Amino acid sequence: MASTTEPGAARVAALATLIADETRAAMLLALLDGRAWTAGELARHAGVAASTASEHLGKLVSGGLLAEERQGRHRYLRLADAGAAQLVEGFAAYAVPGGGERPPTLRASSARDAMARGRTCYDHLAGRLGIAVTEGLAGRGFLRVETGFSLTEAGVCWFRGLGEPGVLGKGRRPLARGCLDWTERRLHLAGVAGAVLCRRALASGWVERIGSERAVRVTGVGAEFFSAELGVTGVR
Known part of the structure; x- marks a missing residue:
């Protein structure tokens, strides 16, 4: 297996892997509104089952892109910080040139x-x-x-x-x-x-x-x- 001594390469690759999933990308883009969403709201937004959403959200939290807090029965997720938001918005700007495809x-x-x-x-x-x-x-x-x-x-x-x-x-x-x-x-x-x-x-x-x-x-x-x-x- 190829290896590299380039500082930060593993972290960059790990972040790219986190975002390189359509369901997780949809959740990250939704959270660019700056508000906290429940896990259920994000599941419905991404069009996946609650169990599937929970798995994806766990990966995003573990990877440092999302922060979570619990209030009663609800689990709330938001972007971890401004740096995470900048990363997601930058991906969107690069991936959707000219505003995207025709709706x-x-x-x-x-x-x-x-x-x-x-x-x-x-x-x-x-x-x-x-x-x-x-x-x-x-x-x-x-x-x-x-x-x-x-x-x-x-x-x-x-x-x-x-x-x-x-x-x-x-x-x-x-x-x-x-x-x-x-x-x-x-x-x-x-x-x-x-x-x-x-x-x-x-x-x-x-x-x-x-x-x-x-x-x-x-x-x-x-x-x-x-x-x-x-x-x-x-x-x-």
């Missing part, structure tokens, strides 16, 4: 269009909404995008003004990071700043979730906020 039904087409307009990518905004917000932040001088994403001093002040000043302190997670959008093929804002903005947008009713997928839409009050603060229009 087979009108309902599927409508769902895909809604996801392309606006969605959550783990804990930040994506789709055309995410791109427009990122461009708005750059246009206002809050975000530098020329040589990697970084907040300006004005940007740090703006984000602190959203009401969560403490989360912008030093930590292991990047303050601002570009994330490749798999439908738009461009970078949208991720990292701590992206998470803060998404969380505040949902809590303040600037955007709302629609359907059972990750899709979100901008509300009337949200359209006013994004226009006034970031010069973003036409996102509804």
